[in-house]
Amino acid sequence: MKETLLSLEHLSIDYKIKGGYLSAVHDVSMDLYPGEIFAVVGESGCGKSTVAHSIMRLLSGGNAKIEGKILFEGWDLRNYTEKEMEAVRGREIGMIFQNPLDSLNPVYTVGNQVSEAIMLDRVEKQEAMKRAIALFQDVKMPDAGERANSFPHELSGGMRQRVMIAMMLSRDPRLLIADEPTTALDVTIEAQILEIIKELKQTHNTAILMITHNFGLVAEAADKIAVMYAGEVVESGDVFEIFERPMHPYTKLLMQALPRKTKKEGRLQTIDGSVPRILDKKPGCRFANRCPYATETCRTQTPAVAQISETHRCRCFLAPDEIPSDRKGA
Amino acid sequence: MNERGKAKETLQACLKNGEFMVGLLILASVFLVAIFSEQIAHYGYTEQLVGPKFQPPSAEFWFGTDELGRDVFSRVVAGTRITLWVAFIGATLELVLGVTVGLICGYFGNWVDRVFSFLTDLTWCIPGTILALAVVTLLGKGLTNSVIAISLVSWASYARPVRAKTMSLKNMAFVETGTAFGETAFSLMFRYILPNVVPSLIVMVSMSLPATILSTTTLSFLGLGSQAPSPDWGLALSKGIEYIIRAPWLSIFPGVALVYTVLGFNLLGEGLRDILDPHMKAQ
Amino acid sequence: MKGYLIKRVLQGILLIVAVSILVFSLLYMMPGNPVDMIVDRKVSLEKKAEIAHEMGYDQPLPQQYFRWVKGIVVEHDFGNSTRYKVPVADLLRDRIPRSLVLCGWSLLIEMVIALPIGLLCAIKKNSFFDRFTVVFTLILTAMPAFWLGALLILTFGVGLKVLPISGFKGPEYLILPVFALVSASIAGTIRLTKAEVLEVLNEKYVTTATAKGLPKRTVMFKHVLRNALIIVTVQVFMSIPWLISGAVVIEKIFDIPGMGGLLLNSIIVQDFPVVQAVLLIVAALTVVCNLASDIVIGILDPRIRISMGGGDK
Numbered sequence: 026m027k028e029t030l031l032s033l034e035h036l037s038i039d040y041k042i043k044g045g046y047l048s049a050v051h052d053v054s055m056d057l058y059p060g061e062i063f064a065v066v067g068e069s070g071c072g073k074s075t076v077a078h079s080i081m082r083l084l085s086g087g088n089a090k091i092e093g094k095i096l097f098e099g100w101d102l103r104n105y106t107e108k109e110m111e112a113v114r115g116r117e118i119g120m121i122f123q124n125p126l127d128s129l130n131p132v133y134t135v136g137n138q139v140s141e142a143i144m145l146d147r148v149e150k151q152e153a154m155k156r157a158i159a160l161f162q163d164v165k166m167p168d169a170g171e172r173a174n175s176f177p178h179e180l181s182g183g184m185r186q187r188v189m190i191a192m193m194l195s196r197d198p199r200l201l202i203a204d205e206p207t208t209a210l211d212v213t214i215e216a217q218i219l220e221i222i223k224e225l226k227q228t229h230n231t232a233i234l235m236i237t238h239n240f241g242l243v244a245e246a247a248d249k250i251a252v253m254y255a256g257e258v259v260e261s262g263d264v265f266e267i268f269e270r271p272m273h274p275y276t277k278l279l280m281q282a283l284p285r286k287t288k289k290e291g292r293l294q295t296i297d298g299s300v301p302r303i304l305d306k307k308p309g310c311r312f313a314n315r316c317p318y319a320t321e322t323c324r325t326q327t328p329a330v331a332q333i334s335e336t337h338r339c340r341c342f343l344a345p346d347e348i349p350s351d352r353k354g355a
Numbered sequence: 356m357n358e359r360g361k362a363k364e365t366l367q368a369c370l371k372n373g374e375f376m377v378g379l380l381i382l383a384s385v386f387l388v389a390i391f392s393e394q395i396a397h398y399g400y401t402e403q404l405v406g407p408k409f410q411p412p413s414a415e416f417w418f419g420t421d422e423l424g425r426d427v428f429s430r431v432v433a434g435t436r437i438t439l440w441v442a443f444i445g446a447t448l449e450l451v452l453g454v455t456v457g458l459i460c461g462y463f464g465n466w467v468d469r470v471f472s473f474l475t476d477l478t479w480c481i482p483g484t485i486l487a488l489a490v491v492t493l494l495g496k497g498l499t500n501s502v503i504a505i506s507l508v509s510w511a512s513y514a515r516p517v518r519a520k521t522m523s524l525k526n527m528a529f530v531e532t533g534t535a536f537g538e539t540a541f542s543l544m545f546r547y548i549l550p551n552v553v554p555s556l557i558v559m560v561s562m563s564l565p566a567t568i569l570s571t572t573t574l575s576f577l578g579l580g581s582q583a584p585s586p587d588w589g590l591a592l593s594k595g596i597e598y599i600i601r602a603p604w605l606s607i608f609p610g611v612a613l614v615y616t617v618l619g620f621n622l623l624g625e626g627l628r629d630i631l632d633p634h635m636k637a638q
Numbered sequence: 639m640k641g642y643l644i645k646r647v648l649q650g651i652l653l654i655v656a657v658s659i660l661v662f663s664l665l666y667m668m669p670g671n672p673v674d675m676i677v678d679r680k681v682s683l684e685k686k687a688e689i690a691h692e693m694g695y696d697q698p699l700p701q702q703y704f705r706w707v708k709g710i711v712v713e714h715d716f717g718n719s720t721r722y723k724v725p726v727a728d729l730l731r732d733r734i735p736r737s738l739v740l741c742g743w744s745l746l747i748e749m750v751i752a753l754p755i756g757l758l759c760a761i762k763k764n765s766f767f768d769r770f771t772v773v774f775t776l777i778l779t780a781m782p783a784f785w786l787g788a789l790l791i792l793t794f795g796v797g798l799k800v801l802p803i804s805g806f807k808g809p810e811y812l813i814l815p816v817f818a819l820v821s822a823s824i825a826g827t828i829r830l831t832k833a834e835v836l837e838v839l840n841e842k843y844v845t846t847a848t849a850k851g852l853p854k855r856t857v858m859f860k861h862v863l864r865n866a867l868i869i870v871t872v873q874v875f876m877s878i879p880w881l882i883s884g885a886v887v888i889e890k891i892f893d894i895p896g897m898g899g900l901l902l903n904s905i906i907v908q909d910f911p912v913v914q915a916v917l918l919i920v921a922a923l924t925v926v927c928n929l930a931s932d933i934v935i936g937i938l939d940p941r942i943r944i945s946m947g948g949g950d951k
Contacts, residue, residue: 083845107854115851127842130861131941132868141860142850176940192850473656476649480657480921482883485901489917492905493667569782573887576784577902589784596788596891599803603792610785617780 029096030200030232031057031080036093038075038084038256046090049075051256053093057249059199060230062223064243064264066279067253073236076253077204080234081120082110097200115142119193123205125185129177135188136173143195160191164221183214190221197229204236219246240279244268249336252276255311262337272331272339274316310342318343368630375626381619389435396429400586409602419604422594427605431612433586438568438616441502445567446560448506453513454556458544460514461521468518475511483508484573491579498571498587501580505570513559517552524548554631561624565617572613588613646932650925657921661914662703668910710918717911721904726915729900734919736806737896740888741881743812744819749874752824756831756870757863760839771832775825783822783884787891790814790821804893815892819884823877830873834866841865868938875931879924 038050050072057063065073078084080095080102095102102113114120122128130138139160140153148156154173161169164187177185186206193201203222207215223246225231237243243250243264251261252275260273271277310316313323322342330340369375388395397416398405404424405416412419418427460471478486483505490504524530525548533547574580575589583590588609595605681689690696694705709715716726759768794814795803802811838844839862847861848854886898893899897916904912 081849083848085840085845111851111853113851114849120849122842122846124842128846130843130847130865132864132939141852145851178941189846192846196851476653477656477660480653480924481917482879482920482924484883484886485917485920488886488901488905489664489913492908492913493664565780572782573784576782577887577890578906589782592785592788596784596791599788599791600796603796606785606788606792610781610788613782613785614777614780618777621776621780 028058028098029056030059030061030098031234032094032096033076033080034094034096036076036079036095037091038072038079039090041088041090048256049089050079053251053253053256053258055251055258055261057200057232057234059232060226061249062226062233062235062247063249063251064235064237064247065251065253066237066240066243068238071253072256073238073253074204077120077202077234077236080202081114081118083120115145115193115198116196117198118200118202119196119198120202120204121186121189121193121206124209125182125189126177126209128189129185131177134174134176135180135185136175139173139188139192139195142192146196157191157195160195161187163194164188164191165217166191181214182210183217186210186214186218187221190218190225194225194229194231198231200232200234201225202234202236205238206235207242208237208239215242222246240282252279257311257340258338259312259341260337260339262334266334266337270333270337272333272337272343273312273341274318274343275312278317310340365630369626372626372630374622375630378619378622378624378626381615382623385435385439385616385619388432389439392432392436396426396432398426398429400425400430400433401584402426402429409598411602412604418608419602421591421602421605422598427591427608430586430591431588431608434588434591434609434612435616437498437581437585437587438572438613441498441571442564442568442620444499445502445506445571446564448503449510449513449563449567450556450560452506452510454517454549454552456510457514457517458521458548461518462525462540462544462548464522471514471518475514478508478511484570487570487574488577488579491574496579496582498575498581498585501571501574502567504574505567509563509567509570512563513556516555516559520552520555521548524551558624558628558631561620561627564624565620568613568617568620642936643933646929650929653925654922658707658918659703661917661921662706664914664917665910666699668908716915716918719904719909719912721907721909721912726911729912730897730915730919733895733897733900736894737882737885737889737898740812740815740819740885740894740896741878743816744823744881745874745878747816748820748824748827748877751820752827753831753870756828757835757866759828759832760835761858763836771828775828778821778825781822783818783887784891786821787815787818787888790818791891806892806894806896811892811894815888815894818891819881819888822884822888823880827870827873827877831866831870834869835862838862838865864938868935871934871938872931875927875934878927879920882920882923 033053033055036050036053037048039046039048053072053076055063055065065076067073075084075089079089079091080097082102082105084091091103097113097117102110105113129135133141136154136157139157140150143153143156144150158169158173161172166172166184166187172180172184177188180188186209190206201222206222207218210218219242222233222235226233235242235247247264249262250264250267251258252267252273253259254275260267260271260276267276268280271280308327309325310319310323310328313319316323320342326342328340328342330338332338402425405426406420406424408420408422408424410416410420410424416426416428418431421427421430456471460468481489486508487501487504490507491501494500494503521544530543530547533543538547571580572587572589572592575585575587576593578590578593581587581590591609592606592613595602595607595609599606687696694702697705706717709717714727716730718724719726719729722729755771759771762768791803791814794801801814803814805811844857844861847857852860882898885896886902888894889896889898890902897919900912901916903909904916
């Protein structure tokens with residue numbers, strides 16, 4: 026059996042806010058293997074981005090309380106010192122963000138910003154620039170050599186995202202976290218970027234943790250999937266299995282709302298209501314207030330995670346073959 | 356219920372805000388002194404030779420006496436009224452000018468707006484104090500004139516935000532409904548748009564009051580504002596500096612009073628901003 | 639960049655022309671006529687008319703304006719002071735450098751102190767140092783420049799007797815005035831620097847820089863400070879005219895024969911040619927500072943360098 030690259034074990038993140046805690050992420054567990062694309066799907070505010078940022082220890086503000094383990098190749102990143110984390114970032118784990126314009130420094134050329142990362146591995150400046158240009162070619166940037174001297178605002182959205190990808194690939198990380206990589210882009214560019222990400226997985230054996238609210242994207246690219254709702258993973262497993270046999274009512278609703286091709290409709294905005302802000306952890310299913318099948322039990326008791334098949338898990342009372350939430354089978 | 360609930364919430368936020376409460380307490384004390392200044396002061400502020408000249412602070416003359424043998428404590432107390440009056444008149448003038456110009460520019464736009472922008476650029480060409488000096492030259496010395504001068508210099512800081520807000524409100528449904536019902540431009544500006552600008556205006560006023568007080572005091576200090584024998588703190592300080600070696604208390608006490616009052620306004624302003632305009636605080 | 643610069647320069651010239659017209663009309667906005675301000679009240683009407691003719695006051699206003707402007711531009715002739723009876727230019731020649739020295743040192747020292755403090759407050763937000771600075775700047779903003787000056791005189795001149803308190807006879811005479819001027823404006827600069835750094839710290843590109851594995855120091859200096867400095871630089875240039883207006887007060891307290899003191903005295907005795915000249919120079923300086931800050935932003939921020947052909951601040 027393959028070694029996991031990244032495993033989250035019972036990860037919970039609470040934000041300290043005025044007069045209490047906001048439960049942003051609750052009891053999230055997932056396993057990611059080398060060379061795999063793992064998609065985390067959910068509406069905005071469901072905590073998926075918080076999970077991604079916590080892996081890299083990039084949660085800002087210092088008011089987040091984290092529990093559980095973040096195991097990378099078996100080591101808990103949470104025990105790392107800040108210096109050790111600096112060595113992990115970029116080198117072991119890269120991350121690209123939703124809006125590539127905001128994510129690039131406006132006062133430096135994109136070539137500079139990519140070679141800056143390469144130079145961290147003791148590479149000469151000129152050599153680093155050469156490699157940066159080669160990377161731009163890898164991500165199919167037109168006029169790569171010339172573009173390296175451009176500033177971010179001179180590039181199109183798609184090109185900026187290519188720069189981000191090139192930057193994060195420059196040090197050949199084992200894992201790439203892509204936080205909504207195509208949300209700010211239009212459909213054709215989205216397809217191209219997706220193509221690059223898929224290629225990456227094949228050529229470099231890079232694992233990809235893709236955070237998205239676009240179910241269509243998941244269907245196209247992912248191997249595994251975790252559906253998040255209000256800070257919890259409600260269902261996770263192999264992408265074919267879940268598309269074939271969704272168990273959780275929320276997943277089912279998402280499926281019904283699904284694309285039939287155009288990008289806009291693929292977004293998860295067709296379900297009534299919105300993700301609740303969980304302030305106090307009282308018992309009950311977090312989805313109960315929007316769930317069409319909710320019963321009295323759902324409102325008063327917290328559902329356990331049920332193991333449906335070897336990889337398929339679901340957090341719902343209605344799921345068949347209820348098995349206690351022991352993670353052994355994973 | 357909703358309105359009242361909101362008011363209650365704001366009130367609670369005020370009570371919880373430390374800056375606001377400290378500022379409020381400081382200003383309350385200043386106001387009390389101003390109201391009861393005749394009862395608090397030991398002597399009239401123009402009364403000369405109530406004791407020896409240049410008497411250091413003592414049990415009888417708490418803040419000492421000045422070059423004419425006047426009681427400095429009584430003069431500082433009397434000065435509170437002038438400072439508060441300046442704050443009130445200054446704020447009113449700036450508000451009336453700034454809001455009117457802002458509303459008109461935002462509402463009508465086009466060339467009206469362009470003329471306005473040029474005018475504000477023009478006032479920025481000469482730094483505030485110097486421009487105020489020039490205006491006082493035209494109007495003549497005196498406290499009222501210097502308050503007018505300061506207001507003429509600083510109204511633009513109200514006009515700009517009001518103009519921006521008006522522009523964004525102009526196309527909102529409720530204003531357009533008003534237009535459809537045949538409301539006049541005047542009524543649209545003052546009855547429909549203005550009420551929506553009020554919360555940010557409260558914040559702006561409280562933030563700019565300290566500056567108005569300081570600028571006016573500066574003009575008095577320079578000899579262009581209040582004239583003797585007014586107990587104006589700025590004027591007292593300019594006299595105090597002449598005798599700074601012989602009688603330092605003349606420069607200290609009016610200054611402390613001024614800083615205390617301005618600090619009160621500053622704290623109140625920052626507190627109000629946090630309460631009424633949370634996104635301005637951001638971090 | 640070129641188009642942007644040309645537009646800015648043209649705007650600046652337009653503003654200076656407008657200011658000069660206003661400054662010129664200052665003389666005519668006053669009650670009475672200009673000749674009355676020069677001569678004694680007892681002088682006969684014929685004599686007054688003669689003087690008016692000599693001074694060109696009987697010509698149409700536009701013509702007078704152009705003559706005045708031409709005098710300034712071509713011969714640096716700002717007219718004669720009605721009080722000192724000497725050319726205004728002679729009065730200014732000695733005084734402007736003194737004011738500039740005062741303001742220059744103040745600006746330099748203010749930046750050297752304010753920038754590190756602001757940066758540190760932003761990085762160590764809510765630390766003891768930050769809280770202390772917040773309270774300190776709050777109190778400092780409540781203090782008028784002239785009172786700060788008085789306190790400095792009391793402490794160092796009267797109390798400790800280590801520094802001279804008035805006049806302008808050597809470098810040591812500058813220390814107290816410079817510190818008074820710095821204290822009066824430093825609070826704003828500290829606050830601005832802090833706010834600006836905090837804002838940049840929240841930018842996504844700072845997260846990116848961290849995410850690609852840069853050490854904290856590199857992130858701070860290369861990515862945060864560099865961007866925060868853009869706005870702070872603008873502030874530096876914008877604060878020059880402000881310093882000059884502060885200098886009016888400081889020069890009075892410390893009895894420095896500079897431009898501010900001259901302006902103040904001239905206003906009090908209604909010496910209009912001097913007032914006009916000082917106002918015009920200050921306005922020109924402000925416009926030039928604005929322009930300089932625009933150019934510097936253009937150099938520091940490639941977004942503006944390339945795209946800003948038009949638009950406003």
